[in-house]
Amino acid sequence: MTYLDLHSHSVASDDSRATVEQYLKWINVLRKRGFTVDGIVLTEHRQYDFDVDYSQLAEQYGVIVLKGAELDTCFGHMLVYNITPGLARDVDFGDVKMDGRELIKAARHHGGFVVPAHPGRFGIGLVEYMALGERFDDVSIVERVNGGSKPEENERADELCQRTGYLGTGGSDAHLASHIGRVVTEFKANIATSEQLVEALMSGQFRPVPIAETAAAPVS
Amino acid sequence: MPTAIDYEYDHSLYGVEHESGPFDVTPEIIATYTRSVGEDNPIFTDADAARAAGYGNVVAPPTMCALFERGELPDIKLQFGRRQFHGGQRVEPRAPVVAGDRLTASSHLKDVYTKTGRSGTMVHVVWETTFRNQDGTVVAEVQRSQVVRE
Amino acid sequence: MPATAKLYFEDTELGDEIGPIILSVTDEQVIDFCSLWGNPHPNRFTDQAEAERVGLDAPIVPGIMSMALVSRALTDWAGPGVVSDLDLVFRGSVPHNQPLHVAFQISDTSQQDGLNQVQCDITMTGPVPDRPYIIGTALLTLPSRE
Numbered sequence: 001m002t003y004l005d006l007h008s009h010s011v012a013s014d015d016s017r018a019t020v021e022q023y024l025k026w027i028n029v030l031r032k033r034g035f036t037v038d039g040i041v042l043t044e045h046r047q048y049d050f051d052v053d054y055s056q057l058a059e060q061y062g063v064i065v066l067k068g069a070e071l072d073t074c075f076g077h078m079l080v081y082n083i084t085p086g087l088a089r090d091v092d093f094g095d096v097k098m099d100g101r102e103l104i105k106a107a108r109h110h111g112g113f114v115v116p117a118h119p120g121r122f123g124i125g126l127v128e129y130m131a132l133g134e135r136f137d138d139v140s141i142v143e144r145v146n147g148g149s150k151p152e153e154n155e156r157a158d159e160l161c162q163r164t165g166y167l168g169t170g171g172s173d174a175h176l177a178s179h180i181g182r183v184v185t186e187f188k189a190n191i192a193t194s195e196q197l198v199e200a201l202m203s204g205q206f207r208p209v210p211i212a213e214t215a216a217a218p219v220s
Numbered sequence: 221m222p223t224a225i226d227y228e229y230d231h232s233l234y235g236v237e238h239e240s241g242p243f244d245v246t247p248e249i250i251a252t253y254t255r256s257v258g259e260d261n262p263i264f265t266d267a268d269a270a271r272a273a274g275y276g277n278v279v280a281p282p283t284m285c286a287l288f289e290r291g292e293l294p295d296i297k298l299q300f301g302r303r304q305f306h307g308g309q310r311v312e313p314r315a316p317v318v319a320g321d322r323l324t325a326s327s328h329l330k331d332v333y334t335k336t337g338r339s340g341t342m343v344h345v346v347w348e349t350t351f352r353n354q355d356g357t358v359v360a361e362v363q364r365s366q367v368v369r370e
Numbered sequence: 371m372p373a374t375a376k377l378y379f380e381d382t383e384l385g386d387e388i389g390p391i392i393l394s395v396t397d398e399q400v401i402d403f404c405s406l407w408g409n410p411h412p413n414r415f416t417d418q419a420e421a422e423r424v425g426l427d428a429p430i431v432p433g434i435m436s437m438a439l440v441s442r443a444l445t446d447w448a449g450p451g452v453v454s455d456l457d458l459v460f461r462g463s464v465p466h467n468q469p470l471h472v473a474f475q476i477s478d479t480s481q482q483d484g485l486n487q488v489q490c491d492i493t494m495t496g497p498v499p500d501r502p503y504i505i506g507t508a509l510l511t512l513p514s515r516e
Contacts, residue, residue, distance in 0.1 A: 249406060256400070259438070259441070263374055264445075264450065273374050279450070281445075282441055288407075306434070309433055311457075
């Protein structure tokens with residue numbers, strides 16, 4: 001079992017005010033309070049830095065740190081996991097109007113995986129585009145619980161999953177240290193790398209859980 | 221290095237310091253500021269208490285410099301959007317500002333970039349300003365992010 | 371030991387939660403504040419019709435005034451003269467005449483080069499903390515009891 005926060009932003013994102021080390025310190029605060037968070041995925045806005053290496057920090061604090069991205073598309077924000085140089089070559093991460101459907105295909109082609117973020121969010125979530133008649137045949141998983149969304153927006157994401165059969169992940173969407181881990185995804189698999197994260201997503205063996213529900217979880 | 225965006229604006233503003241001021245920090249401005257936000261610590265409201273605490277005069281609250289920056293920044297002539305709102309503000313106080321100080325400001329354009337959100341496409345315009353007092357001492361570094369939306 | 375000290379470094383710990391400190395501002399306070407930067411009443415911060423003209427439901431508290439309110443809450447908690455960096459993101463409209471809940475959470479502490487510093491997360495919300503009007507951080511430089 002692995003509990004990962006699949007959506008977080010460090011100071012590399014323009015609107016976040018948390019360093020990666022502050023996130024890792026806070027996860028240890030959460031652990032002292034009895035909660036379980038095994039790791040985080042940093043999903044910086046509109047960018048991916050191949051050079052930055054968090055392995056030393058990860059080891060120091062005993063937290064898995066993976067890297068992804070949250071990209072702006074013409075169909076809302078999309079979380080991208082297991083980003084490869086090939087994907088970064090084919091997709092302009094800074095293009096806020098990129099075709100989201102093409103991004104999903106490109107990520108899959110390069111061994112990555114795309115999960116539409118906060119699909120119930122007003123004005124920008126996938127639900128809005130589906131209501132306009134857009135189809136997303138390549139989507140199978142969405143972010144069902146987003147820690148930064150309004151309750152009614154998460155309800156819309158929940159309804160979307162019930163209606164379509166989409167599977168759902170959970171992520172804090174943290175922009176502050178103390179918000180990390182407030183929503184996580186519980187995976188049946190043990191995950192330590194981005195490749196394993198993609199495999200675990202494709203297995204369908206996961207569910208979103210609020211931090212409170214991790215309190216009784218066995219330590220992994 | 222400015223971020224590339226799809227909308228036209230005046231790139232010549234990069235690398236240019238825009239000077240403004242002087243701004244006189246009067247006891248009246250401090251009094252109105254503190255009264256309007258309920259800041260009632262005596263060093264901000266009482267000159268004698270401020271002097272007893274080691275300051276030269278009644279002290280301006282640490283974010284007051286941001287007041288002087290407003291309205292002083294050049295128009296970047298952005299070819300986008302109709303509505304503006306204040307997206308973010310950062311203040312790093314470096315030295316106390318007290319009544320009687322005379323401040324000047326030096327501002328430069330830091331970045332202009334695009335993102336999307338609940339209200340559609342937004343362009344963020346980020347300015348950095350350094351405030352100095354009459355002795356040339358830096359008293360605050362201020363960053364302001366103005367957001368223009370469709 | 372500064373005469374104005376209210377909070378000492380030794381009193382802080384990573385994970386501490388402070389508040390909420392509950393504030394509110396009246397229409398008159400906003401009018402007063404706007405007069406300071408040459409924005410006389412009526413304007414979108416002080417007048418219903420002007421606010422609606424620019425697409426707002428009601429007049430809002432200006433960003434720099436909201437920042438001043440957060441700064442005041444920091445003074446209330448930690449004392450004056452301790453803020454080394456205050457960095458805020460304005461995420462939603464801050465209303466007049468409503469309770470504003472300002473909360474701090476200590477996210478880091480450090481003692482280096484003779485400086486005792488505490489980093490804290492900041493949120494300002496309404497009474498229902500579902501989505502903050504403001505998020506941000508403050509870096510405080512605190513006195514030591516030693």
